[in-house]
Amino acid sequence: MGDTWKRFRGDKLAIVGLVVIFIFAMAAIFAPVIAPYNPTEQFFDGLTDEGSPLPPGWRFWFGTDTNGRDQFSRLLFGAQTSLLIGIVANGIAVTIGTALGLVAGYMRGWTGASIMRLTDLMMAFPPLLLAIALAAILKPGLNIVILVIALVNWVQIARVIYTETVSLSEREYIEAARALGAGNGRILLRHLLPHLIPTVIVYATLGIATTVLLEAMLSFLGRGVQPPTPAWGMMIFESQSYFLNAPWLVFIPGAAILILALAFNLVGDGLRDALDPTQRGRG
Amino acid sequence: MLHYLARRLAASLLILLGVSIVTFGLTFMIPADPVAMIAGRNSTPQMRDNIRIQLGLDKPIPEQYARYLGRLVTGNLGMSYARKSEVGPLVVSRLPPTLLLMLGAIIAELLIGIPAGIYAATRRGRFADKAAMTLSFVSVSTPQFVLGLTLLYLFAYLWNWFPLGGYGKLSNLILPALTLGLAGGGWYSRMMRSSMIEVLRNDYIRTARAKGMSEWRVTMKHGFRNAILPIVAMIGLDVGIFMSGVVVVENVFGWPGIGQLMWQAIQSLDIPVIMGVTIVAACFIVLGNLIADLVSPLIDPRIRSR
Numbered sequence: 168m169g170d171t172w173k174r175f176r177g178d179k180l181a182i183v184g185l186v187v188i189f190i191f192a193m194a195a196i197f198a199p200v201i202a203p204y205n206p207t208e209q210f211f212d213g214l215t216d217e218g219s220p221l222p223p224g225w226r227f228w229f230g231t232d233t234n235g236r237d238q239f240s241r242l243l244f245g246a247q248t249s250l251l252i253g254i255v256a257n258g259i260a261v262t263i264g265t266a267l268g269l270v271a272g273y274m275r276g277w278t279g280a281s282i283m284r285l286t287d288l289m290m291a292f293p294p295l296l297l298a299i300a301l302a303a304i305l306k307p308g309l310n311i312v313i314l315v316i317a318l319v320n321w322v323q324i325a326r327v328i329y330t331e332t333v334s335l336s337e338r339e340y341i342e343a344a345r346a347l348g349a350g351n352g353r354i355l356l357r358h359l360l361p362h363l364i365p366t367v368i369v370y371a372t373l374g375i376a377t378t379v380l381l382e383a384m385l386s387f388l389g390r391g392v393q394p395p396t397p398a399w400g401m402m403i404f405e406s407q408s409y410f411l412n413a414p415w416l417v418f419i420p421g422a423a424i425l426i427l428a429l430a431f432n433l434v435g436d437g438l439r440d441a442l443d444p445t446q447r448g449r450g
Numbered sequence: 451m452l453h454y455l456a457r458r459l460a461a462s463l464l465i466l467l468g469v470s471i472v473t474f475g476l477t478f479m480i481p482a483d484p485v486a487m488i489a490g491r492n493s494t495p496q497m498r499d500n501i502r503i504q505l506g507l508d509k510p511i512p513e514q515y516a517r518y519l520g521r522l523v524t525g526n527l528g529m530s531y532a533r534k535s536e537v538g539p540l541v542v543s544r545l546p547p548t549l550l551l552m553l554g555a556i557i558a559e560l561l562i563g564i565p566a567g568i569y570a571a572t573r574r575g576r577f578a579d580k581a582a583m584t585l586s587f588v589s590v591s592t593p594q595f596v597l598g599l600t601l602l603y604l605f606a607y608l609w610n611w612f613p614l615g616g617y618g619k620l621s622n623l624i625l626p627a628l629t630l631g632l633a634g635g636g637w638y639s640r641m642m643r644s645s646m647i648e649v650l651r652n653d654y655i656r657t658a659r660a661k662g663m664s665e666w667r668v669t670m671k672h673g674f675r676n677a678i679l680p681i682v683a684m685i686g687l688d689v690g691i692f693m694s695g696v697v698v699v700e701n702v703f704g705w706p707g708i709g710q711l712m713w714q715a716i717q718s719l720d721i722p723v724i725m726g727v728t729i730v731a732a733c734f735i736v737l738g739n740l741i742a743d744l745v746s747p748l749i750d751p752r753i754r755s756r
Contacts, residue, residue: 180584287461288468290739291732295694299716300728304479376591382699383593383709403595411598411607421596429591436587 174441181437187430195246202240203228207395209235219411220406231407231417237377238416240422241272241397248386248398249379249427252313257378259317261371264324269355269363271325272332283329289322295384302390311393312385317379322369330364335359337379372435376428381423451747458743462736467519469732473725474518480721491685505668529728532718537726541708545730546615550705551700552692554627555634556685564633564681567642569679572669574647589636594695598629598702614706626703630695634688638681646677679749686745689738 175181194201200275204210215221221231229238259348271282301315308404335341336359386400394401401419406416493501502508506517521528527537570582605625606614616622649655650673658668696709697716704710708727715723 194527224578246718247590282720284464287465289471290690291469291735292472292728293596293690293693293731293735295697295714296728296731298710299697299722300476303719303721303724380591384595387593387595387698388713390716403599407599411603414603417596417599421600422591424593424596425588425591429588432587432591435632
């Protein structure tokens with residue numbers, strides 16, 4: 168563990184990513200304290216005389232949106248939405264994916280084959296389209312978005328865990344454990360799962376980046392969390408028609424999505440190198 | 451080889467069958483009652499029963515599924531709520547622009563990813579390598595709608611190099627293709643880099659160098675030709691990735707393909723169209739995967755024996 172941390176610390180980009188995630192997390196947690204205004208309040212002086220949004224300035228740091236609301240406050244509360252969905256939805260996806268991949272890789276036979284055919288089937292659907300179809304049928308909202316993203320995102324990690332479990336299951340220590348009378352449950356949880364934890368951590372981190380991007384796309388398409396809850400993708404969707412006159416309405420939330428997704432990707436990549444030094448420089 | 455081919459083909463058909471079961475199941479989750487929607491508010495129970503029988507909704511579920519599958523196989527995807535036209539021909543008429551956009555995106559990602567990957571591999575561990583690999587992370591972390599809007603703002607609005615959206619000319623294609631392909635370019639640069647590093651380790655590369663061949667020729671003649679093969683095998687898989695992206699990209703650029711159709715269907719909650727596009731997209735993904743499966747053994751004979 169000490170070595171892992173030492174290797175991770177040597178990766179400057181991963182450390183930058185970690186710091187960025189920390190800053191975003193703080194901004195999200197303390198949004199009610201930091202935000203200068205109520206994110207849903209429409210200000211009379213929040214629009215120009217012609218009714219256009221205000222550019223960044225002293226009163227409204229990041230300007231105002233088409234409804235005269237403070238962009239900076241909306242951005243802070245949007246961080247809550249992104250991080251909450253990113254962590255919870257991906258957490259569910261990773262749990263489902265790990266459990267199914269583990270069982271499929273260890274059981275093989277009929278159980279394993281049917282789980283893997285299910286992942287084949289899931290891969291036939293474009294993730295965004297399936298998420299949209301589900302979100303269109305069910306009423307969109309925070310819980311549904313989390314559920315939909317989890318349902319779409321468990322597949323990749325299940326396949327990775329499956330492959331690793333298959334090769335681990337053939338090791339002699341597993342055979343030894345079985346010979347000593349260990350049951351399937353004990354082998355799965357005590358002898359296989361601990362060896363897969365590094366992989367799970369890496370994919371869980373990278374998966375948050377994917378989830379943040381998918382959530383942003385869904386809310387850009389109007390099928391994510393619903394107003395008045397602020398979400399970055401929705402902020403861009405709402406200001407799309409004003410974009411050429413007020414480009415900051417797209418650039419600022421857009422940069423927030425990019426930076427948060429990038430931070431999780433950098434940390435995930437750093438973890439992959441740190442946890443598995445044999446892979447270093449090959450990915 | 452023939453055996454392998456038959457097995458992949460059968461697997462693809464099975465997946466398509468699975469797709470039809472999933473979409474059939476999804477239609478049952480729709481909260482709105484289709485009978486009530488067609489019959490309208492002032493309908494009598496008698497009228498509603500007639501419609502239910504007409505739609506076959508009084509039949510047991512397996513029989514309903516069999517009818518549904520029968521309709522799908524003949525290309526009948528139902529009627530659009532919003533457009534009052536058949537979904538099948540609607541989707542088919544929107545396919546050519548989308549396929550053109552995907553072709554453009556494939557060209558864009560290869561033109562970005564392959565040179566970047568080769569360059570990074572030959573500068574391994576140095577600044578240029580690290581910069582290229584960091585940029586590849588930036589490219590896969592960029593939301594496509596933000597990238598698309600930014601390109602539009604800079605290259606079309608501010609500098610007037612390209613038109614502000616539209617369809618029909620090559621100049622219309624460049625920005626959307628770049629938007630759709632940039633993230634793939636990032637992935638390909640990483641894959642090309644590791645594939646190249648792998649190849650350059652081989653003994654025949656050392657032999658070529660020992661013969662006194664220039665580094666450029668070693669890289670391009672012996673390295674590139676072998677390193678590119680695993681990348682070519684991946685192109686079929688891009689279809690699946692692009693199918694999500696086109697919804698966003700076509701909307702941003704006003705590109706009249708199935709992505710825009712999907713976007714409009716989402717706004718009006720036109721569920722038959724949403725399902726129709728999903729089914730057609732799934733067919734293309736299965737086809738893309740099948741092509742990838744068939745190309746791989748041609749490229750790497752070791753796969754054939756498996």
